[in-house]
Amino acid sequence: MTESDPRDDAPLSTSKRSDAVADATQHLADGKGSSIVARAVTINRPVGELFAYFRDFANLPTFMENVERIDVLDQRRSHWVVRGPAGKSYEWTSAITDEAQDSFIAWSSEDGADVPNSGRVEFRDAGARGTVVVATILYDPPGGVIGKLIAKMFQREPAIQARRDLRRFKQLMETGEIATAAMNRKQHEEELA
């Protein structure tokens, strides 16, 4: 950034400028991807509890709807299998590039990823309101712009998904369950399928 940069205090992901993604890439360790999305949620629980739950990646499929499974390979690396539009699955191996206990986790996909992506989840103590969780994700949508449109139609677009996943994370942490309007267990299983 130059000294005469007119940028404000708003998050980069909300920038109207075309070079925002490039800026964001610089700010993220080992940034990958041409689309950027950031979502924030305030969760009425202590930061330590949220960080610990999130950091155990095996927990993530409980609220990340489209994540079929995550195999934890070691302390840093995990293998992700994610449902995409039209019954397709996407896979990648993700590695933590940087982290600080109760503060943030940054990751990046390794070479050969179906959907190259990188990002950062921050946890910030918000006093009486609990914890602010901000997820910033950079990704290359499969099939470029057209793929992104198709994904959006099928509601498996990462921007939509990230917002919903964070809401489910909040629900699970605050209420112990994930809200559903299903009238019975059969309907509920169909929803999750």
Next chain:
Amino acid sequence: MRALAWHGKHDVRVDTVDDPEIVNQRDCIIKVTATAICGSDLHLYDGYIPTMQAGDILGHEFMGEVVEVGAKSTLKKGQKVVVPFTIACGSCYHCGKHQYSACDNGLPADNQDIAQEIYGQPMSGLFGYSHMTGGYAGGQAEYVRVPFSDVGPIVIPDGVEDEKVLFLSDILPTGWMAAENAQIEPGDTVAVWGCGPVGLFAVQSAFLMGAERVIAIDHFPHRLELAKKFGAETINYEESAVYEALMVMTGGIGPDAVIDSVGLEAHGFFVDNVVDQIKASTFLGTDRTHSIRQAIIACRKGGRVSMPAVYGGFVDKFPLGAFMEKGLTLKTGQTHVQHYMPALLNAIMEGKIDTTFLISHRMDLEDAPKGYDMFKNNQNEVTKVVLKPGFN
């Protein structure tokens, strides 16, 4: 089980559908003993509310007996409960402030998108009221799955008849909150637009909060009579000019507080209303709003506007200038039912609030479609329809 399902504009049917079950640990299942048709159900019936789907089970005013409980429910089988129409978690920041209708977690995550887009933030879930409010199956049914049953339903003492407490589910707390939002001071004159159930409870509540005079406005003579019974003065807008009448009745000052309990389907042959109606039917606007405009114009300078009436979308010709220049305060919102239930149950038990006067018709759940038709087309005499499974 049998349940009243929406199939389209002016098309509701009692269908046989799957029984509900416990899905989450905080759920309970209740066997409905009494349920009512709400004025806001008519907005669904008339096709004003988007995101309805054929087969949606309606009803958000209901009570019954607990027949099944999830592992984390605090209720016991056999207890009689009244269920709030707002589905709220009790654990989030807003529930902590008793702003239950603003609960963060009552709506399934996917259903939050629509409200986030049009309102900026999603609200609580509601029973039987479109997919924008969660797509939850409602209470005009034999059985209902009630989420967050450890914080929502209120347990009713043995031996209390259903009809006395049923309206704790919505319209009594809604009328009460409407009066509370009018921030009534002793000696105030309060004007209430609309003598439907909410308006009539607002009249009673306003007097209990110290209003000296309440002026009730409607065009149904029978409904105005009910308001009169509680001590209100009345204006029939088909007989008299409302603004002019209010000015003379208040010595040219205007009411200290005004309550709009009419909302998005305001009746009456007024120019702005007719324009709204045309716009609503051509989807240029969604809300018909004559009553709120009139209330703002009539309200005294520095007065309070309370708006319990349901509005869903956008309006034009909102008298923003009058609102600003006169320095009015507007308070509104879906009712924080859970917050008001305990105190209002006490008020009913102590005989301070009359609830059963409202009920004009009792029917079997099987006759619900007839109930909707009557409520829609004969609002003078049909003030409240209570449905009871197995009534016949």
